[in-house]
Amino acid sequence: MSSAELITLSAADLAERLASGEVSSVEVTRAHLDRIADVDGDVHAFLHVSDHALEVADDIDRRRSAGERLGPVAGVPLAIKDVLVTTDMPSTSGSRILEGYLSPFDATVVARSRAAGLVPLGKTNMDEFAMGSSTEHSAYGPTRNPWDLTRIPGGSGGGSAAAVAAYEAPLALGSDTGGSIRQPAHVTGTVGVKPTYGGVSRYGAIALASSLDQVGPVTRTVLDAGLLHDVIGGHDHHDSTSLTDAWPSFAEAAREGARGDVLKGLRIGVVKELPDSGFQPGVSASFHAALTALEAHGAQIVEISAPHFEYGVAAYYLILPAEASSNLAKFDSVRFGMRVTPHAGATVEEVMAATRDAGFGDEVKRRIILGTYALSAGYYDAYYGSAQKVRTLIQRDFADAFAAVDVIATPSAPTTAFRLGEKIDDPLQMYLNDVTTIPANLAGVPGISIPSGLADDDGLPVGIQFLAPAREDARLYRVGAALEALLVDAWGGPLLARAPKLGEVR
Amino acid sequence: MAKDTLMDFDEALELFEPVLGFEVHVELNTRTKMFSSAPNSFGREPNTDLAPVDLGLPGSLPVVNEQAVRFSISLGLALGCSIAPSSRFARKNYFYPDLGKNYQISQYDEPIAFDGEVEVELADGTTVRVPIERAHMEEDAGKLTHVGGATGRIQGAEYSLVDYNRAGVPLVEIVTRPIFGAEHRAPEIAKTYVQTIRDIVLSLGISDARMERGNLRCDANVSLRPRGQEKLGTRTETKNVNSMRSVERAVRYEIQRQAAILAAGGTITQETRHWHEDTGRTSPGRPKSDADDYRYFPEPDLLPVVPDPALIEQLRAELPEPPPARRRRLKAGWGFTDLEFQDVANGGILAEVEATIAAGATPAAARKWWTGEIARVANAQGREASDLVSPTDVAAVQALVDAGTLTDKLARQVLEGVIAGEGTPQEVVDARGLAVVSDDGALIAAIDEALAAQPDVLEKIRDGKVQAAGAIIGAVMKAMRGQADAARVRELILERASA
Amino acid sequence: MSEFTPDLVRHLGVLSRIQLSDDEVQRLTGQLDAIVDNIAKVSRVATADVPATSHPIPLQNVYRPDEVRDTLTAAQALQNAPDADGSRFRVTAILGEEQ
């Protein structure tokens, strides 16, 4: 099988061929490394490419041929968002302040991926400390959308989404604080899942906002997301907020969805407070077409009310900066990271302040200052305290909605990929981009984004988001896989097959 | 450092009423830290007892130590507090290089224990009730060493070194309400309060409570208000007071210093002050400012502590008796006179004497050592008696005396060696060669030599003037460099004389 | 409606240990003013009867047994240190000459 074919296979297909011995992990890994070498100069999905991925792959091959029983995805390559710490590759979280940082421990999701035999290819680009929706806030330069290299790949996990969309990796890990997995999936024609808060360990994920952050899979198919979720999920005693639930297999849920008739009688809620007027026409059209397809296969579309969603962005941009201002205080030049000494004889306070000025980008500083403000004496009740109450109200909206419907559907984001630089100087506009994804993080419920098609106004990918009650991640895999099967069938192949070929028209 | 003007203590008390308040930090003696599974230890090589969260490493997360929660509940109960049905952790945000995360995880608006009272028994037997506002769980910070400059102090240092071993060690901070009516006894109440907290945590077995190691640290708040005034005066918070004697002295000093300022028409600056053991003075630290905006918010990485009522009741049932009751019981059990008992109780060595007795010494012997030789050395060195030597070592020394291996005089030398860190009593005996010479052959040789040198004495003894043997005993003891049992020597002299 | 001023931004910079340049202070003042105007609306619906939610999924009493594990070696602890004396992290003077 040729390299070009190998890189377009799903992780599930690769896993099957690896298990049967048709291909080796070294071949698969080399194919992806070659692809990275070919296209990443344009895409810039990776901040670091592993120099020992082939050794790891070789080890998997050797263990397999020695008869060892390996996990279902052993030997499949994996891209890792740079927010996750790794012992064998630098972890920068897209920031200058952590350039070259080597963690003495692996993030739990990374450790579990290694144990499952996944082969880490490298670390993917992201908005600095995951603050952003475009990956333009990376200290190491933006990632470009494989569909149109002049456009953003979404953010903060633009690197992971672009890597899977550009066939540089079949699987990637992301993190989603306000949409950083789902919104990049939307703009790159890929699949992204934000699990239930606590469903996947945050240990080793460089914290942005502790009560919102969640690690999840970034893939090209729903089944692949389920396979990766099965590897990384489950209780971890290192993370106090990690749930002890016994989770079902999400890969199994995806297979069930793709096979069966889960859509029959499924009640899908559509939020009336998210009117079409708030979305790009091409996004709305794609969303409604998907709903029509779902309805045609037995689903019931129910209008629901979530009156407090409109306060979600505001609450989010208080809670996130507040928690981030505290989480990012550790970057002070004392124990790790960059140190800038402004002048001889500078006090430690001056060194810290100079380092943080030089080491943090504009967006990070903006949010730290905003969060410091929201928490400071005299403002706490009006801002942080109120935002936490909004969180309660949004949870109630979800509870009311899920009393009437099985899942909620929204467009994954208001617009298709915008152009690099288009919103960089207007932080408020950038923030409003997260309106559909934020409620899930505030409430802790799981969400998935899968491609719903191309916008008829600009030909760029659009995603549809499904939300389920907390702990009902499996429902998302069933519904997502069912719709995916319908659409791929209708399209005559995956959406990504329609993306322009990279590395040819240079 | 400019010298403060002080007012005579009695005069100060005539003009002003002192109001006290204390924040005592107790380091718990759990095996691991408050939020990390690194060892909670003391005196190890720098930066060797760390887990990722102690350094605030990217990606690290805290997890609460269950034992620390149980210890905190026990302490709360022993302080007469209510245990909160639900309490939670918060982040106290401020930048300081000894703080790995640049926030301290502490409890803020929802402490685990609140509204208690501690009965403090003064030297004259009267009791004072100290109201406890709250006791909350938090983590300790790392240790800074200031290098360069003349004094080793933070001022003028060239650079500082940070050891994070202590970072994350579990603390309970006990905060009193303002204490009124202390009057002339304010310094004594201060000292006795800290002593009582120490007795309590030792009786619970939840802390080593060694003040010189910082296991127990006291911040003393002092304010004065003119007689007849309702409104409280501005307070100072004196930190770094790490012995009970110092707590007493620091409170006395602050009363005298503040009185002098107020009487001269000045105002007290609200500030933290540092206690200097060497000079017996306090000096200003950082003034309170609006930079003290700690931006507390609920710790999102941790969850509420909601103790099972059954656990609280179990821990309540397991509480040791309160120190005042214990004092009454011990006093009766040991058969000490009032004076003897006060000597022990006021010396802050009740627990030590009790432990020494538990380790096998008689009450009289235990009291003798702790109020005698050990207290003398403690005084001379300006340290706490309890910090010098362990009760088991004291009991071991007494056992050696009882076995005839040591005389009292030798025993004092052994104790001195133990205090100097030369090892266990037996090791000191061996190393210094201090054991009584129990080899009769050697003693007889020395006796015969002494008798031969003083034939007149030999005659007297033979004539029945037995008391004359004293001269020979003295000569023999001298020859044996004191390492002989005088009673045995006397026995042998009489034996030889009648031979 | 919000009250962002350059002085407030500078003060927040001190609290958060970021040495902001005058340019940055100016830019942030305007941006934060606009942002806060937009997000201050949370207080409209956050009435007294609504409890605050600090954790999206409520859990309680999550504890760790008091056992040693996951410790770092001194070399690991110091491996990323910008400056150290071999066993301890080194920082510049904590107090300036003037203080």
Ligand SMILES: [Mg+2]
């Ligand atoms: Mg305090």
Ligand SMILES: [Zn+2]
């Ligand atoms: Zn404290």
